[in-house]
Amino acid sequence: MKRTVSLCLAALSLLLGGCATVIRSDVTAFNEWPADLPEKSFVFTHTTAQDNDLEYRNYENLVWAELQRLGFVQPANAAAAQLKVALDYGITEREVRVVEPVVADPYWYGSPFYGPGWRRPGFYSPFYDPFWYAPQVVGQRESTYQLFERRLNVSIARAGNAQKLYEVAVTSEGKMNSLPAVMPYMVRSAFKDFPGKSGVPHRVELKVDGK
Structure with missing residues (x-):
């Protein structure tokens, strides 16, 4: 019975693992x-390095779409804009080391319903071994994987005196190392509750479209 429950739980984990990525x-x-x-009304401000950067231009368009959704406009004459918007982004990598116990399942060695099994040198029966049904830690397994931290910063300031009105920092960790693939969701997260409560960290979860 316990073995059957374990298999059911494993199947459920696989089903959940197949759900949409978040x-x-x-x-x-x-x-x-x-x-x-x-x-x-707003205009974007660029650094010299961003002026001819196609990746930056792509992310700027994502921010522009969110600002437009919130009622911001870009005037025909940039000099007439009341606000200036700036953005910065990046990605860093770190290695994660995981040490896990290796557990031996006693049901692989024998079944209390179909007879005794081999566990240690010699012949054992569940009726004479009080630990027959308990899993045993037989060793350790070490693995490593790469984790990526994606970062986005956006600020909005008055054009006249550079007074900052809004600053948002978005960070997202995961195994995906493609910043362009993740950036649309980070930009949406940055403006999801605009302007929101000042200085209150919160987590935003968005399902990947799968397109």
């Missing part, structure tokens, strides 16, 4: 967002 992002935003902002 991108989890930790988001912290600080804001002094004015309630009476007359208009939300």
Whole structure:
């Protein structure tokens, strides 16, 4: 019976493992967002390195789409914009080492219903071994894998005096090393509760579209 339960749990784990992938992002935003902002016209500001960077331009378009959803507009004359938006991003890698116990399942050695099995040198019966049904740790298994931390920072400031109104930091860890694949979800996480509560960290979980 216990063996049957174990197999059922293993099958359930496989089913759950096949569910949609979720991108989890930790988001912290600080804001002094004015309630009476007359208009939300903006332009992007770039560093020299970002001016001709196609990857940056792709992420800028993602931020632009979220700002447009929130009612921001880009004026025909950039000089007339009331706000300036800047963004930065990056990805770092670290190696994770995991040490796990190796457990021997006694039901592989014998069954109490079909007869005794071999566990230690010699012949054993479950009726004479009080530990017959208990799993045993027989060793350790070590493995390593790469974990990637993806980072996004976006700030919004007044164009006239550079007073910052909104700053958000988004970090997301996972085994996926493709920043372009994860960035759409990080950008959505950055503005999900805009402007939100200042200085309150929270986690945003978004399902991967699978397209």
